[in-house]
Amino acid sequence: MEKSYPGMEMQPTNVTVVMPPQVFGKEPTQVTCGNCKNVVVTTTLYQDGGCVYMSAILLFCFCLPFTFVPFITYPCKDVTHYCPTCKARLGTYKRL
Ligand SMILES: [Zn+2]
Numbered sequence: 698m699e700k701s702y703p704g705m706e707m708q709p710t711n712v713t714v715v716m717p718p719q720v721f722g723k724e725p726t727q728v729t730c731g732n733c734k735n736v737v738v739t740t741t742l743y744q745d746g747g748c749v750y751m752s753a754i755l756l757f758c759f760c761l762p763f764t765f766v767p768f769i770t771y772p773c774k775d776v777t778h779y780c781p782t783c784k785a786r787l788g789t790y791k792r793l
Pocket of ligand 1: 781
């Protein structure tokens with residue numbers, strides 16, 4: 698006689714997203730989203746990171762008028778990658 702376990706096939710609802718090791722760069726990257734499982738090209742968002750503040754401090758010390766430059770230019774910023782479908786944060790490219 699076969700016993701049935703109601704609810705045993707149910708997946709837990711609080712799913713932890715386990716991402717495979719993924720190296721993100723500065724550009725949008727094609728990845729499989731760990732959240733919605735779609736193959737997507739990430740959307741990127743530039744954010745102030747350690748490199749921005751480090752550059753600003755150096756400029757503040759040596760070239761005061763240009764202290765603001767790292768905050769308004771992209772080359773120093775960290776790049777955060779998001780899934781365009783489910784908006785999950787997939788990874789960050791850090792300059793430092
Ligand atoms: Zn997704």
